[in-house]
Amino acid sequence: MTDNRNMILAIVLSAIVLIGWSILFPTSGPETTVVEDAEVEAVAVPEADPGPDSPQALRELNEVLVEGGRVDIETPNLSGSINLAGARIDDLTLTNHKQDMREDSPPVRLFTPAGVENSYFAQFGWAGEGIETPGADTVWSASSDTLTPGNPVTLSWSNETGQTFELEIAIDEGYLFTVDQRVVNRGDGAVGFSPYALASRGFGQGEETFGFIHLGPMGVFNDEADYDIDWDDLDEAGTAGETRDSTGGWVGFTDKYWLTALIPSSGERVEASLRKGQRPGTYQAQYVGQQQILNSGRQLTTTTRLFAGAKEKDWLDNYEDAGVPRLSKAIDWGWFEWFMRPIFALLLVLFKMVGNFGVAILILTFLVRFALFPLANKQFKSMAGMRRIQPKLKALQDRYKDDKPRLQQEMLKMYQAEKINPAAGCLPILLQIPIFYALYKVLMVSVEMRHQPFFGWLQDLSAPDPLTPVNLFGLLDFTPPGFLAIGILPILLGITMWLQFKLNPAPMDETQKTIFGIMPWVLMVIMAPFAAGLQLYWVTSNILTMAQQKWFYHRYDMQHAGDTVVEAKAKKS
Incomplete structure (x- = not known):
């Protein structure tokens, strides 16, 4: 007995x-900080615009959203807009998830434009030497005013040396964007460039990491989920960050209920990294593809997918079945995954x-x-x-x-x-x-x-x-x-x-x-x-x-x- x-x-x-x-000894995320915009600063990736120099220069969300040209996003699960300045997906709300239990509660906001407190956005582009590529200030032309499932939008911009850059953005009824990054070379000679994708996040009222559940930076590299990188690691590594060479996979930020994941083409060799921005309280997930050489008169397309939404199991499983590797690992299943x-x-x-x-x-x-x-x-x-x-x-x-x-x-x-x-x-x-x-x-x-x-x-x-x-x-x-x-x-x-x-x-x-x-x-x-x-x-x-x-x-x-x-x-x- x-x-x-x-x-x-x-x-x-x-x-x-x-x-x-987890109650007695919680592990905190980074300290709450009023942040501005995050920069893009990594190998072969240009910086984003610096944003306000001080918290006092931050502006209200509604003020920023009415400026410049935008492409509306309308789906059963998402609403928002794409900023034509910089071709950023920087305005995104989850229409079926409210912020709190009030009947008139606004929807959960996932993405917020640069220049607003706790900005959070996704951006796609190219890095190259000896070639003018679109940047954070570039104003793109859009083929349509609205992005809906089944009706993609093409953004285009041309430099003065004969190269045209296009982003064909499609969205499904869930939480997945598909972005075809296309370059058409009408110039006199060959050009070299590397496609990239990034998610820039200002950490303000972020969730704390609590026992047995990983929150924050993560990715799937070479078909293995990596939960070992946390906010403290990025703070310690600084702008150099944590870098992984990977074939396919994804990289991004996971919250308790929400996920942002950048997903290169299956089989594409990329350099993925998670790092701290130069400004306090900013963090960035990104990947850079291998350099491409494009001869005159030719065009080349690479594809990136972006998951931005709620970690609903049915959608995660559907996207895994459609070829996104181990996306359901964004849910930290833990030791008993086989049973969970x-x-x-x-x-x-x-x-x-x-x-x-x-x-x-x-x-x-x-x-x-x-x-x-x-x-x-x-x-x-x-x-x-x-x-x-x-x-x-x-x-x-x-x-x-x-x-x-x-x-x-x-x-x-x-x-x-x-x-x-x-x-x-x-x-x-x-x-x-x-x-x-x-x-x-x-x-x-x-x-x-x-x-x-x-x-x-x-x-x-x-x-x-x-x-x-x-x-x-x-x-x-x-x-x-x-x-x-x-x-x-x-x-x-x-x-x-x-x-x-x-x-x-x-x-x-x-x-x-x-x-x-x-x-x-x-x-x-x-x-x-x-x-x-x-x-x-x-x-x-x-x-x-x-x-x-x-x-x-x-x-x-x-x-x-x-x-x-x-x-x-x-x-x-």
């Missing part, structure tokens, strides 16, 4: 470390069936408990036996309290005589670790759950439970600090876990008894800041476990009583 207790204790403590580390993906897929199927994410979580919890039912049967049978012989074990402990080896021998004999395996209850607990971890990751990173309501006061399952007795459930006009904002679901979690421990055989060791007594309330506090969807799963799982436990105990107690009667009759006869 001691081994079983120690195993359970280790598992629970592991769970506390797993979910509590089917859990995520099942949860989305359930959500589409019932139309309520909370109900989908409840159904998933039932399915998990049902799948573990055979193992739970063995677990609770062992626990029922342990509970039944507990008085005998206590008597052995008192008798051999000064002789530990003899106590272990006598306990082993009793287990054998009663046909009890004290370790039989460990397997179901061990199997629930990857299940719980997978659900933790799924519910933490799933944009599909963002702002999804359940019932009553739970209007956003991706946020913590908002009702707390600390402010009398909202009657007092103040917001308690995060560590005190213990909602209804975390309270229910603590109570159900305490009741669950009460149903288990009581530990004979006083230290273990004390730890198990306070652990439910420690977990209640630790879980309070987490997503309500995760809390809902855990509370429901605890309730189902207690129901199973009561039923199994009753069943095996009755079975043991029947076996005892049969044995007594057999002895009499």
